[in-house]
Amino acid sequence: MTFQNEEMRYEQLFRVTAKFHSTMDIDAVLEEVIHTLQDVYPSFSYTLFLAHDNTNHNVIPIKEIQHNVNGENPAVMQAFVTGFVQIEDRIAEKQSVLYAPLKGRQGIYGVLQINAHNAIIFPKSEIQFIELLANTAGNAFENAQLYQQSKQLIADLQLINDTSHRLNSNLRLTETMTFMSSQIKNSFGAMEVGFFMYSKDSLEVLLGSTPFFENGEGEEFVTFSLRKILKEKEPLFISDLHSDATFQNAIYRSMMSVPMVQGNEIIGVAIVLHESPYYFSFDKFKLLQSLIHHSSLAISNSILREELEKLVITDYLTKLYSRNHLEDMVQLSMETDAYGTFILVDIDDFKGINDTYGHQVGDEAIVQIANLIKDNIRDDDIGARWGGEELAIYLPRVDMQTGYAIAERLVERVATYSNPKITISCGIATWNKENKETFQSLFHRADNALYRAKQSGKNQVIASENRVC
Incomplete structure (x- = not known):
């Protein structure tokens, strides 16, 4: 050599x-x-x-x-x-x-x-x-x-800074969670991302989570993660889920689960999945913890802000919308839609119910009708407490014929399912862009129709166009 x-x-x-x-x-x-x-x-x-x-x-x-x-x-x-x-x-x-x-x-x-x-x-x-x-x-x-390492650290700090800045800009909750999900998928290479709010009575998947979690397919991952986190008070970092008997056939093998904490209370959990084992590094796990820690307050604030907004526009007794909110929504519909239908609902002989059964039963009767309204309208429709025993429904982009059928169905169901037995009367009015109508004129026409329904026998629907049933 x-x-x-x-x-x-x-x-x-x-x-x-x-x-x-x-x-x-x-x-x-x-x-x-x-x-x-x-x-x-x-x-x-x-x-x-x-x-x-x-x-x-x-x-x-x-x-x-x-x-x-x-x-x-x-x-x-x-x-x-x-x-x-x-x-x-x-x-x-x-x-x-x-x-x-x-x-x-x-x-x-x-x-x-x-x-x-x-x-x-x-x-x-x-x-x-x-x-x-x-x-x-x-x-x-x-x-x-x-x-x-320094380059990665700078990138990680930039990610946390950008995320914190964006989350503190008063985003809606759905926007907040969609942004967070996008950040995690892009920065961590995650295939599935889920966010869940936890209380002793419920577990709610937040909009912005990937469809795998939104449609319930990831339930076993959520249950497993939350049980472990609540018991051990620590985040989870599992390199290969197949090592656990529960997940031997799972399509996802790498998992990170980090609790969302407010004060000393666990208010939720974030879960990240990938199909390959050992996909996430421990550095990525620590970064996810930091990211969730910095975003938990913003997420909690978004939830509280939207709950407060909902309280402002919600009637405390019926949990329907308030009168002011319905009026605002009708005004908006008149600016953006071609037509719509307004229904005014009144409980027949309500004073007699209060005199016979007491005001508590009277309130329960209002709540029963409110629940029937919720069950018989679409998500885009608006049910509201108008005042006292009067309720109201607004149906955007619904014509008179369809609105009339909805009001008739409500009258029949109240008479059938209420306990004690009560009936309602409805006045209905429709608007369209050609008439250039205001909300006040729409309301007055429905109110006049309701008055005629009361005067002509109650337990019925009358339309402002003089149609009687």
Whole structure:
């Protein structure tokens, strides 16, 4: 076996050192180490053992260090732990194997294994050169790794800052959660993202979660996560769900679950899934915790703000909308729609109900009718408490014929299902853009129709166009 002369070796060392100082790419550093060694010792074979997750490289033979002294190659671990070159002289095989640690200022990042074939003993000068090259590479590797970590840290901080800034801009809850879901999918590579609000009585999936959670397919992940988090008071980081008997056939294998906390109370949980095992790094797990921690207050504030807004426009007894809100919605409909129908509802002989059964039963009767209204209108329709025993319904983009049928059905169902038995009368009026009507005129026509229904026998519907049933 022959070696290059000392001058040539150190020229190579000078060149590779200059290359190390010109790059912050870890793969480029590793490639340069191998190329330099192949130039200096073309007959040797090389393997890099690394302690981090850079074992997938198309050019360099890289293995992960097994943290076990009794593992596959104890000499690798010995060089890694001690920081000193280890040499095995395999006389029978006519081979020497040298293990050089890649040392930086802050730690040891791996071990370079060099197999010298047809050589019994490494000359001391060669050992010194390889050790110097390995130390130079270790420092370069450390610098590149620190640079990559700093870049990632800056990106993570930017993500948290951008998210916090956006969440503090008074977004609606759905907008907040949709934004959060998008941020997590883009930054973490997540396939499924779910947000859930928790109380002792209920668990609610928030809009903005991916369809997998919204349609209930992810229920077992949610139940499992919440039970663990409530019991252990810690977030969950599971690299492979198949290790748990509950999820042996699950399509998703990597999971992170982080509680949303307000004060000292768990108010919800965020769940992130991917189909590949070991997909999320521990750094990503810590980042998710930070992201959820910074966003929990904004999410809670969005919920409280919308609950307060709903209270302002909701009647406390019936949980229908308030009169003012219905008026606002009719005005908006008149600006944006082509037509609509307004129904005014009054309980027949309501004073007699109060006198016979008491005011509490009277209130219960109003609530019964309110519930029947909710059951018989669409999500876009508006049911409201108009005042006292009067209720109202507005049906945007509904014509007279359809509105009349809805009012008739309501009259029949109140008479059938109310307890104690009560009846209602309805006055109905329709508007369209051609008539250029105001809400006040629409209301007066429905009110006049209701008056005629009362005067002509009650328990019926009368339309403002003089139609009587």
